Amino acid sequence: MTLKQLFERAKLLKQKLQEEESSERYREWLGRAKDVWRHYQPKEVKKKIAAIDSGWNYRTYCGFYLYAIRAIAVAPSSETVIEPVVEVDILPMEAEGSGLSPELYMKSIAECYEHDLASRASNLSDVVLVDGSILARLSEVRTLNRVKLFREYTAYVRPLRNSENILFISKYSQDRSLVGGALGDVYYINKATRGIGYTEPITTEKEEVNVSVFYVRLSENSDAIHVEVPAIIDSEYVKSVIDALYSTAVKGYPYALMIAHEMASVPNDLIDMLSEVAGLSVLPTAREVLEVG
Amino acid sequence: MVEIGIVVGEARPERIQFLAKDVVRVGEFVRADTVDGRVLYLVESSKLESKLLSKVGDYITAIEAREASKVNPRDTVRHCTARAVGLIEEILNGRRVYPTLPPDPGTPVFLAEDELLKRIFHNSSKEWVAVGKLLRRENVTVSVNLNKVASRHLAILAATGKGKSNLLALIAKRIAEKNGTMIILDYHAEYHELKIEKVKFVPPRINPRYLDSEELADMLDIRSDATKQRDLLRKVYGKDVVKSPDLWGTLKRKLESYANNEDEEFQTRATASRLLEIIDRGLAIKGKIFDTEAESPLNLIEPNKINVLDLSELTETQAQIIVAHYLTEILNDRKNAIFKRSSRFKSPVIIAVEEAHTFIPQDRSSRCSDVLARIAREGRKFGVSLILVSQRPCKLNADVVSQMGSFAISGLTHPKDQSFVMDVTDEVSTELGATLPSLNTGEMILAGQWVTVPALVKVDHVEEKHMGKDLDAIELWAEEANVRRKGISTEELIRL
Numbered sequence: 001m002t003l004k005q006l007f008e009r010a011k012l013l014k015q016k017l018q019e020e021e022s023s024e025r026y027r028e029w030l031g032r033a034k035d036v037w038r039h040y041q042p043k044e045v046k047k048k049i050a051a052i053d054s055g056w057n058y059r060t061y062c063g064f065y066l067y068a069i070r071a072i073a074v075a076p077s078s079e080t081v082i083e084p085v086v087e088v089d090i091l092p093m094e095a096e097g098s099g100l101s102p103e104l105y106m107k108s109i110a111e112c113y114e115h116d117l118a119s120r121a122s123n124l125s126d127v128v129l130v131d132g133s134i135l136a137r138l139s140e141v142r143t144l145n146r147v148k149l150f151r152e153y154t155a156y157v158r159p160l161r162n163s164e165n166i167l168f169i170s171k172y173s174q175d176r177s178l179v180g181g182a183l184g185d186v187y188y189i190n191k192a193t194r195g196i197g198y199t200e201p202i203t204t205e206k207e208e209v210n211v212s213v214f215y216v217r218l219s220e221n222s223d224a225i226h227v228e229v230p231a232i233i234d235s236e237y238v239k240s241v242i243d244a245l246y247s248t249a250v251k252g253y254p255y256a257l258m259i260a261h262e263m264a265s266v267p268n269d270l271i272d273m274l275s276e277v278a279g280l281s282v283l284p285t286a287r288e289v290l291e292v293g
Numbered sequence: 294m295v296e297i298g299i300v301v302g303e304a305r306p307e308r309i310q311f312l313a314k315d316v317v318r319v320g321e322f323v324r325a326d327t328v329d330g331r332v333l334y335l336v337e338s339s340k341l342e343s344k345l346l347s348k349v350g351d352y353i354t355a356i357e358a359r360e361a362s363k364v365n366p367r368d369t370v371r372h373c374t375a376r377a378v379g380l381i382e383e384i385l386n387g388r389r390v391y392p393t394l395p396p397d398p399g400t401p402v403f404l405a406e407d408e409l410l411k412r413i414f415h416n417s418s419k420e421w422v423a424v425g426k427l428l429r430r431e432n433v434t435v436s437v438n439l440n441k442v443a444s445r446h447l448a449i450l451a452a453t454g455k456g457k458s459n460l461l462a463l464i465a466k467r468i469a470e471k472n473g474t475m476i477i478l479d480y481h482a483e484y485h486e487l488k489i490e491k492v493k494f495v496p497p498r499i500n501p502r503y504l505d506s507e508e509l510a511d512m513l514d515i516r517s518d519a520t521k522q523r524d525l526l527r528k529v530y531g532k533d534v535v536k537s538p539d540l541w542g543t544l545k546r547k548l549e550s551y552a553n554n555e556d557e558e559f560q561t562r563a564t565a566s567r568l569l570e571i572i573d574r575g576l577a578i579k580g581k582i583f584d585t586e587a588e589s590p591l592n593l594i595e596p597n598k599i600n601v602l603d604l605s606e607l608t609e610t611q612a613q614i615i616v617a618h619y620l621t622e623i624l625n626d627r628k629n630a631i632f633k634r635s636s637r638f639k640s641p642v643i644i645a646v647e648e649a650h651t652f653i654p655q656d657r658s659s660r661c662s663d664v665l666a667r668i669a670r671e672g673r674k675f676g677v678s679l680i681l682v683s684q685r686p687c688k689l690n691a692d693v694v695s696q697m698g699s700f701a702i703s704g705l706t707h708p709k710d711q712s713f714v715m716d717v718t719d720e721v722s723t724e725l726g727a728t729l730p731s732l733n734t735g736e737m738i739l740a741g742q743w744v745t746v747p748a749l750v751k752v753d754h755v756e757e758k759h760m761g762k763d764l765d766a767i768e769l770w771a772e773e774a775n776v777r778r779k780g781i782s783t784e785e786l787i788r789l
Contacts, residue, residue, distance in 0.1 A: 075360065076365060247360065249357060250358050259367075
């Protein structure tokens with residue numbers, strides 16, 4: 001019964017999207033995306049690149065959860081730039097009495113590690129790429145007020161300030177501040193343009209950190225990526241970023257970040273193995289208690 | 294000691310997977326330690342994969358991924374599977390003992406040393422003869438055990454042009470060196486220029502007195518659907534004809550009595566006349582095959598020699614009839630030898646059947662399939678063995694092939710042939726079978742009892758064997774045209 005309704009809703013949605021695409025305001029948003037886009041012919045410049053990413057996973061047991069985090073800084077050759085950070089521990093679900101979900105808790109810890117690695121890697125590399133958005137992170141930081149984590153988190157953000165060579169990269173950005181359309185900016189940019197290029201950086205301030213935001217496309221016919229730099233930069237800087245990254249980009253995404261993502265992830269089989277090694281595999285997990293028989 | 298990889302994934306006693314740091318080719322030998330001892334493995338598959346490039350779905354991304362992959366050595370993964378061929382200590386003592394436990398995951402995999410492989414594959418005992426080199430180690434000679442060929446049969450299964458007849462010629466040469474007796478049933482006249490020592494070319498001969506009327510009809514090329522002719526031949530080909538000193542004269546006179554008898558029906562007279570024509574034509578064309586005085590075909594075959602029986606001018610059925618008679622005689626003679634009765638062959642006889650699918654087809658029985666099946670089953674007891682040679686193994690009688698103790702295989706591309714080979718020998722796995730089409734001429738998988746352990750081998754080329762190569766049509770045309778031109782008179786040449 002509900003299936004039929006769901007499909008009917010999906011059909012309606014399709015209709016709505018089609019109507020939206022033929023509307024005047026949609027054309028306006030596309031026009032604005034086209035206006036802000038600057039075409040650029042890149043020149044290959046060899047730079048020392050480091051990519052930062054983290055992964056985490058957890059298993060819930062009665063009264064606590066086991067979690068594992070790893071954060072890494074790697075070069076495109078897969079060599080580690082800085083010693084990775086790993087953590088395996090158990091916590092009660094009400095971490096420090098905060099009511100913070102395991103996901104948010106681990107994400108925050110992992111981001112602290114990422115910021116620390118990025119800060120240290122910036123002294124060793126020309127360009128440091130971090131998977132994610134610093135602005136999004138700083139927007140959520142107040143929720144950490146509930147736990148002692150807030151101070152720790154901001155302590156790790158502080159060294160990033162004015163670091164021109166640290167770039168936060170988002171593939172699926174939801175930012176709407178540039179085009180101001182119904183959907184994220186990157187949606188309209190990808191519809192309106194297909195060549196290598198960029199948008200002029202716009203600087204904003206969050207939690208006492210100046211963040212410059214721009215979009216770049218590193219290879220033709222690929223999706224644009226959203227970039228944030230915790231410093232005030234200009235369009236010449238943006239061009240230099242394209243020069244440094246375009247030759248090793250795969251489908252418009254920096255290859256080093258792909259490797260970092262792969263090397264940092266904590267898949268289910270790994271967390272299961274850690275659970276075994278920690279002697280917890282005999283305990284029923286939260287999911288198992290739902291299984292009958 | 295060169296460490297080339299590490300055991301990963303699920304390891305089993307009979308098969309391991311390992312990640313290699315460098316190129317490891319199929320057919321290479323590696324070793325790894327198990328609780329049972331050091332084990333020799335044959336590399337059966339070698340896969341090279343870029344994790345990045347395996348995920349791309351379009352050309353432009355592939356170009357980008359290629360550049361990115363170049364800078365990341367971890368992106369390229371060399372994944373190999375290898376099959377255990379036995380505990381090294383036992384192999385060196387001439388035994389094939391398999392490990393009962395796999396190596397632990399993470400165990401280092403080493404390239405087997407040349408010296409070790411030389412000790413395993415080369416044997417200078419009198420029953421062993423050299424046939425080639427290991428495909429991946431050109432300095433390691435591979436020997437095969439001829440005693441096993443003479444007792445447990447051999448099948449040479451390979452696509453056209455992959456070196457079947459070269460291997461057979463090489464085996465013949467080695468048998469000749471050992472004073473052995475061999476008969477090559479040469480269906481396509483491939484061996485009539487074989488220039489090895491002790492070779493004897495034997496024309497096919499058969500005494501029609503030993504044939505029944507149906508066999509005689511086949512030998513005379515009477516069509517199988519010519520029932521009236523066959524019926525009349527059966528009627529006239531009685532004991533009086535068979536025992537007559539002038540067999541053909543007596544037979545023809547009996548047919549003439551039908552043809553000229555006004556009292557007989559017209560149809561019978563016409564049939565008799567036609568039979569007389571067929572016999573005259575048959576004797577004119579194939580008369581030399583029939584020898585009414587020959588006591589036994591065995592007298593033509595010489596012990597301790599390589600006897601090449603040329604069947605190329607016979608039809609399939611005629612060749613089958615001749616082969617059936619020869620092989621029956623040989624088997625009986627060897628039984629006599631074993632039971633200490635008078636015999637021609639005092640020592641084992643090896644029979645090589647070229648184009649074996651013609652003589653032991655899978656889907657039907659031939660005139661000689663019974664005797665071939667009998668030799669395959671019982672030949673070992675009496676010292677008669679088979680070497681079956683075919684490019685279409687799936688068309689061979691599976692029961693007969695399953696009696697083969699040893700195999701030489703190469704270049705089979707048809708999936709049915711590949712799966713047939715895997716069915717009849719457990720030493721050719723799916724992985725190894727997949728490499729068969731990529732083997733070059735002379736490169737073969739030798740497996741079974743005639744080798745110490747299965748191996749990919751580059752078989753020695755036999756210079757004394759000239760046939761079997763494709764004709765050089767361009768050269769032959771040019772030669773012929775040249776000869777003709779020389780025969781043209783000056784006047785004709787001016788006119789040209």
